[in-house]
Amino acid sequence: MKTLAANDTRRTGQGRITNDFSIQVATVNGSGSQSSNNVLMRSIFQMGIPVSGKNLFPSNIAGLPTWFTIRVNKDGYIARKKEIDILVAMNPQTAVEDVKALQSGAVCVSPSELNLTLRLNELRTDVKHYQVPFGELAAKATENIKLRKLLTNMIYVGVVAELLNIEQEQIDKSIANQFEGKTKAIDLNLNAVKIGREWAHENLKKEDPFFVERMDKTAGKIIIDGNAAAALGSLFAGVTVVTWYPITPSSSLCETLIQYLHEYRIDEDGKATFAVIQAEDELAAIGMALGAGWAGARSMTSTSGPGLSLMAEFVGFGYFTEIPTVIFDVQRVGPSTGLPTRTSQADLISAHLLSHGDTKHIVLLPGSVYECYEHALAAFNLAERFQTPVFVLTDLDLGMNNWMSEPFKYPTTPMDRGKVMTAEDIERVGDFARYKDVDGDGIPYRTLPGTPHPKAAYFTRGSGHNERAGYTEKPEDYQYLMERLNRKFETAKKYVPGPVVDTKDGAKVGIIAFGSSDFAVRESRDQMNVANLPTSYLRLRALPFTEELRKFVESHDRVYVVEQNRDCQMRDLIRLELPDLAMKIRSVRHFDGLPIDAKFVTDAIMEQEK
Numbered sequence: 001m002k003t004l005a006a007n008d009t010r011r012t013g014q015g016r017i018t019n020d021f022s023i024q025v026a027t028v029n030g031s032g033s034q035s036s037n038n039v040l041m042r043s044i045f046q047m048g049i050p051v052s053g054k055n056l057f058p059s060n061i062a063g064l065p066t067w068f069t070i071r072v073n074k075d076g077y078i079a080r081k082k083e084i085d086i087l088v089a090m091n092p093q094t095a096v097e098d099v100k101a102l103q104s105g106a107v108c109v110s111p112s113e114l115n116l117t118l119r120l121n122e123l124r125t126d127v128k129h130y131q132v133p134f135g136e137l138a139a140k141a142t143e144n145i146k147l148r149k150l151l152t153n154m155i156y157v158g159v160v161a162e163l164l165n166i167e168q169e170q171i172d173k174s175i176a177n178q179f180e181g182k183t184k185a186i187d188l189n190l191n192a193v194k195i196g197r198e199w200a201h202e203n204l205k206k207e208d209p210f211f212v213e214r215m216d217k218t219a220g221k222i223i224i225d226g227n228a229a230a231a232l233g234s235l236f237a238g239v240t241v242v243t244w245y246p247i248t249p250s251s252s253l254c255e256t257l258i259q260y261l262h263e264y265r266i267d268e269d270g271k272a273t274f275a276v277i278q279a280e281d282e283l284a285a286i287g288m289a290l291g292a293g294w295a296g297a298r299s300m301t302s303t304s305g306p307g308l309s310l311m312a313e314f315v316g317f318g319y320f321t322e323i324p325t326v327i328f329d330v331q332r333v334g335p336s337t338g339l340p341t342r343t344s345q346a347d348l349i350s351a352h353l354l355s356h357g358d359t360k361h362i363v364l365l366p367g368s369v370y371e372c373y374e375h376a377l378a379a380f381n382l383a384e385r386f387q388t389p390v391f392v393l394t395d396l397d398l399g400m401n402n403w404m405s406e407p408f409k410y411p412t413t414p415m416d417r418g419k420v421m422t423a424e425d426i427e428r429v430g431d432f433a434r435y436k437d438v439d440g441d442g443i444p445y446r447t448l449p450g451t452p453h454p455k456a457a458y459f460t461r462g463s464g465h466n467e468r469a470g471y472t473e474k475p476e477d478y479q480y481l482m483e484r485l486n487r488k489f490e491t492a493k494k495y496v497p498g499p500v501v502d503t504k505d506g507a508k509v510g511i512i513a514f515g516s517s518d519f520a521v522r523e524s525r526d527q528m529n530v531a532n533l534p535t536s537y538l539r540l541r542a543l544p545f546t547e548e549l550r551k552f553v554e555s556h557d558r559v560y561v562v563e564q565n566r567d568c569q570m571r572d573l574i575r576l577e578l579p580d581l582a583m584k585i586r587s588v589r590h591f592d593g594l595p596i597d598a599k600f601v602t603d604a605i606m607e608q609e610k
Helices: 034-044 093-098 114-116 134-142 147-166 168-177 185-204 227-235 249-262 280-294 307-309 312-321 350-352 369-386 396-400 423-429 477-492 517-530 547-554 568-577 579-584 598-610
Strands: 018-028 051-056 065-073 086-089 106-112 128-132 222-224 239-245 273-276 299-303 325-331 363-364 389-395 403-405 500-502 508-512 537-540 558-563 584-590
Touching: 018 093, 018 147, 018 500, 034 051, 034 065, 034 168, 034 185, 034 222, 051 227, 051 403, 051 584, 065 396, 086 093, 086 147, 086 222, 086 500, 093 106, 093 128, 106 147, 106 547, 114 128, 114 134, 114 369, 128 147, 128 185, 134 185, 134 227, 134 280, 134 537, 147 185, 147 389, 147 568, 168 508, 222 227, 227 369, 227 389, 227 396, 239 280, 249 273, 249 299, 249 396, 249 423, 280 299, 280 307, 280 312, 299 307, 307 312, 307 350, 307 500, 325 369, 325 396, 350 363, 350 389, 350 568, 363 369, 369 396, 369 403, 369 477, 369 500, 389 396, 508 547, 508 568, 517 537, 517 598, 537 547, 547 568, 547 579, 547 598, 558 568, 568 579, 568 584
Parallel strands: 018 086, 086 106, 106 128, 239 273, 239 299, 299 325, 325 389, 363 389, 508 537, 508 558, 558 584
Antiparallel strands: 018 065, 051 065, 222 403, 500 537
16 A cells, blocks of 8 residues: 555645654553554654653543554664643544644644544644544444444544554554464454545645654564563562562553463463462551561562551561562552552652661662663662662553563573581581671571571571570660661672663763653753753662762762652762752752653753753
């Protein structure tokens, strides 16, 4: 089929914009649009063009507004772009506001029926409007009234594909993958796309500058969300006990992991080699995870902010009694219920210092889906090496949205079970004291329940204890214990993932960020470089901080900490770590619940640099 985009005689002469725009589809929750949006995104990806996809959905019931945004960028930028170039306005509730938000020169594809009532083309005369009779076309696609709403989504895929020149072969391939094994569904959706595409070809005159053209920048890459990546990392890390309670936006992490476990962790007799328990609440979930870690299993749970709050006492117990487990916190907006389906980086201090008393936890901060996988692997090793709960902090944007990535590498190093003494070890050494610092690194040796040696047993208690796990309230015993725990935390600096540092010669300005903010910061640095403001960049990947942090701050006149929370949590942690350099450290805050974008970072830093 000859496409509109390929027909030069139908173009208006505007400057051609190729592989550099954003598409937003505005629908309602529960309309079935997710499948069609994925087909659209993956078809462009399969043409070798870098993409990312973000789903902005409500926390309530079906029928409320939802938006799916696809960013297409030839240079590989995959952070959120605030400006929308192509709007598919399928939701009457939001159509007026969605169109008002468009920048001049943008495109709006809308149902012709919708335009009759809302007059969108009169609302914005500086926007190119394409009106499509979706209801009429859906009736051609199927006689089944219930299916018409679903197939309407694929009709707009066909219209957009025709306008942008998306290869039909890739649309076909994406639909086949999306509905794998469902022949009837594949045929229905392919036909709906065909109806939309043919109608657009015969009835629409191409009068906008946006096109896609085949590239070669996605070869060998994958598209995956951070929760699925973390689930894969946990699988390969050897997790055997998963205890969890569902909570947005972390639920899909355990749900995906459960699928992997059932596929890859069934023995020859058909029996599961793992245990998954959906607990009655987060308090029970962390309690069971710690119990499994105490027994020698590799255990984990996943949660978000409200669940983390419930876990505080048990996490403190795990820290004080030195029991390993892994806690994934996929952050959302709080406090309280907050905005369950919006993103945030506001659990940082909560996770790092969770529990009462003097407590400091190891926290890993993945900045990509690849690192969600890598840090999951690392978290289980660190938890057992340091005999403590270890946190992996992602967020809704990283955890639930679609990201382009290099394929994950199969792990080649053995599991690090840490300092576990066997009966033979005890017999050889002649002694065992559970909480004694033998090596000077703060990390004691442990035994697992059932170790067949009379000296292997000890009493696990959350109250004061001495080196031999005996009850004590002696001041010197408690002080020794707390200093040893802190020494263990200092030792962790040698084991946690170090920061990624990119220095620029002559740069007086440095930027520090972590987690999903990385995508926006890297794009912002290019923007500021064009504006003659060269910057260096340090991306933190873990707490505790390592020595690279001090060196970076010392070598710059001003350092901006970019984070997605109101209270500058990372900035304040850095100032506590480097009090003598505190005056150098400034803040760039983004906390409206939407993913941070590059222009926001650029504008915030440039304004402070005036």
